[in-house]
Amino acid sequence: GDSVTQMEGPVTLSEEAFLTINCTYTATGYPSLFWYVQYPGEGLQLLLKATKADDKGSNKGFEATYRKETTSFHLEKGSVQVSDSAVYFCALSDHGSSNTGKLIFGQGTTLQVKP
């Protein structure tokens, strides 16, 4: 079945450092891809999404490009802030489920940004 694999955390960076969180997926068909962020004690918030190959999703300085040839959707940010500290989840829509919104998530990557 479809699956998502994220790089293991935690990832610890200094403020203003460059961030990359790797995400690769296995899927039949053409899923949509998402990055969600979870702050402590909160639910998930959609950070960005891409619905087809070569699409670039971007939001709040974060961006990710849907790469079908490498089945990847890596999250990047040029300069992280302490407020970016959170858990980041890569997800795909389950194309195998006929016309439903079911999401399949990676295991999450904890990001800690130090001042």
Added chain:
Amino acid sequence: KAGVTQTPRYLIKTRGQQVTLSCSPISGHRSVSWYQQTPGQGLQFLFEYFSETQRNKGNFPGRFSGRQFSNSRSEMNVSTLELGDSALYLCASSVGTGQNTEAFFGQGTRLTVV
């Protein structure tokens, strides 16, 4: 515009009991999905409802059930609770259903089974 509201936020139950969790979606949203989040298994899909009909179900035992009402509010029920059911249960709502639909998540209900 109010977000997705889940009640209660925290719950402590004893093994063998049953529990009902509630989710009120964003106004106008007709689809509600439920996920279980645990440190070991991560985020796992439980089920999805659209217009009071279950559209999809994850790989969970029959002790886990849900329903959706005509106002799109949803409940999930877990019977005969086990220690392993301790988790954060997240509800997500969306306008419709389909793979491009954006899901909005609530803050979750933290269930502890003792």
